[in-house]
Amino acid sequence: MNPVHTKSQDDSALDHEFLVFALAxxxxxxxxxxxxxxxxYDEHSVTRxxxxxxxxxxxxNLRGVIVPVVDLRVRLNLEQVRYDEHTVVIILNIHSRVVGIVVDAVSDVQTLKPAQISAAPQFGSAFAAEYLTGIGTAxxxxxxxxxxxALMTSRDMALIDHEIEHVS
Known part of the structure; x- marks a missing residue:
């Protein structure tokens, strides 16, 4: 469950920065x-x-490190979009493991205050709400x-060698 922030907390200390990217x-x-x-993204540099x-x-191969590459469009059951000059791979460092995710484009970094983040909606879908931290508005x-x-360490991703426990 997402923590609820109150107005009495120092909002500036709780600002969060997010890398913003597009999918479908x-x-x-x-x-x-x-x-x-x-x-x-260069499909010729990815070995199937x-x-x-x-x-x-x-x-x-990222400077000697073998990196699994996940297409988030496929993982999130979104429509297929062709790869073009805007398609990028975001290289993540999750639990000391390097993983790449393919997205349509990256736009910017957005700073959000807690008041700009609403709780994740609860609904049944292929993309479970457990992987959402909320909806941000700016x-x-x-x-x-x-x-x-949480998404990259989920059991169905099978990308992390050891089991990661998530507290619900």
């Missing part, structure tokens, strides 16, 4: 502290691996905030 014409945000780097889930594009933008650590 919707904006999403992930904790900027999980991001290691952003790279252009047999018998892995369809959302795993394969692996790539001016006329609405961002779906993803708990990228």
């Amino acid at each position: 014409q919707q904006e999403y945000g992930i904790d900027i502290l999980k991001v290691q780097e952003i790279r252009g 691996i047999a018998n892995v889930p369809s959302f795993i594009k394969g692996v790539t 001016d006329d933008r609405m961002l779906i905030l993803i708990d990228i650590e």
